[in-house]
């Protein structure tokens with residue numbers, strides 16, 4: 001198949017772009033070619049306007065005021081909890097805990113299960129994890145004398161089920177893996193991972209930070225114990241994230257944060273904690289962000305149709321094919337089934353040089369270790385370049401990027 | 415930490431005035447970065463045995479190493495990076511600082527130099543190329559003297 005003529009139209013992305021002010025900004029001479037959605041997505045106007053409206057007209061604290069405004073804010077805030085519940089197919093809204101992001105959510109679990117962890121316990125973590133899914137477990141291991149073990153990767157950089165099966169014979173207490181890896185975009189077989197973990201009664205945590213903006217989720221079907229993600233990678237605001245958990249698992253967590261909101265009674269002799277979800281939401285939550293997140297979910301539900309997912313998938317394959325045509329390029333773990341991400345290097349060139357020279361041409365990609373140093377070590381790399389797509393990414397973006405990358409190659413070749 | 419020989423320090427850095435003229439005539443980003451990468455090739459490279467952690471400059475996502483030697487009241491530097499562009503930026507620093515004493519430094523502040531040749535964004539603290547740290551470390555040698 002000749003990839004140059006491979007059809008890859010992106011009418012749905014083109015139609016959606018006007019909803020994203022940063023992509024349409026007329027202040028810049030050259031349009032921004034934003035290919036770093038895996039770091040953070042752009043935000044649609046509906047999210048921005050909703051948050052502005054909250055601050056302009058509705059601002060008040062939740063769960064406290066005896067007055068209407070606060071009652072309304074509380075109601076809107078709690079409505080989003082319901083919305084998230086429906087969005088990921090949780091059973092009860094108390095299973096949805098608002099956090100400040102994926103990182104905080106994983107820390108809440110890694111801290112919260114400490115009473116259940118004893119010396120010598122095993123915690124399994126995917127080698128291709130983001131540091132957010134490595135460091136909190138290492139810290140837990142340090143505090144308890146448990147041991148973190150890395151689940152291996154296959155030679156083509158996929159999750160190695162064989163390595164996993166072998167490690168499961170050690171009866172791990174916890175299995176924590178990304179749904180989609182942030183550096184490569186590989187999709188982990190989370191259904192199988194969870195099913196096998198349950199056979200040895202391990203607690204499962206799935207880091208869905210890179211999944212939630214690209215595919216429908218069903219945590220009840222997946223049957224994992226915890227599922228976590230960030231608002232800012234799903235067309236929502238920064239500063240808000242979700243910890244989903246099975247009720248019994250959430251109830252067993254010791255709260256990482258204590259203080260206001262999360263208590264039932266406080267005296268200097270004794271404090272009793274409140275019920276879920278407040279028990280795990282100490283202090284004033286990010287109210288505007290939660291309300292903004294509600295709009296982001298609405299946006300995804302209205303726009304991430306099966307057709308649009310297929311368009312995004314075809315665009316990724318187009319991107320992979322275009323890159324593969326270049327000389328002196330190396331792609332990492334680039335499979336057809338990957339989601340939204342391609343990692344590559346130009347042989348003999350430093351990823352940072354590539355990033356700077358693409359930036360000169362208004363192309364935004366990420367170059368570095370992608371908060372996945374163990375994966376980089378596994379691939380024997382100092383770092384690499386990562387292109388990532390969003391719902392607004394078009395064929396024109398890819399063509400602009402490839403042209404720019406060729407210009408970089410020409411400059412290097414001189 | 416073992417330093418390279420004194421003789422290795424006493425190389426000729428690119429001429430500062432020529433460099434400023436060179437960049438003032440560039441029209442496109444390609445031309446600018448072409449000059450920059452060529453400049454990087456004009457300054458010495460550090461042998462592997464000197465690319466050690468003790469000489470590494472913090473704050474760089476790419477690795478960069480810096481050595482300094484004072485000879486007859488003048489400051490000599492050898493610095494290297496594993497990226498072409500940072501190496502080129504280092505060459506500009508060498509044109510500015512290398513082989514000079516405090517009185518011999520160009521009048522223009524180094525920040526203005528980068529600004530005038532259209533590379534000030536590379537010096538910004540928000541960049542992870544570490545140029546700001548390298549610049550500060552070199553500048554520091556002169557400040558101490560006075």
Ligand SMILES: Cc1ncc(COP(=O)(O)O)c(C=O)c1O
Nearest residue numbers: 101102103130132182209210230
């Ligand atoms: C897979 C994965 N996990 C965790 C994180 C951390 O997310 P946040 O920085 O929003 O807490 C990221 C974000 O880069 C990620 O991609």
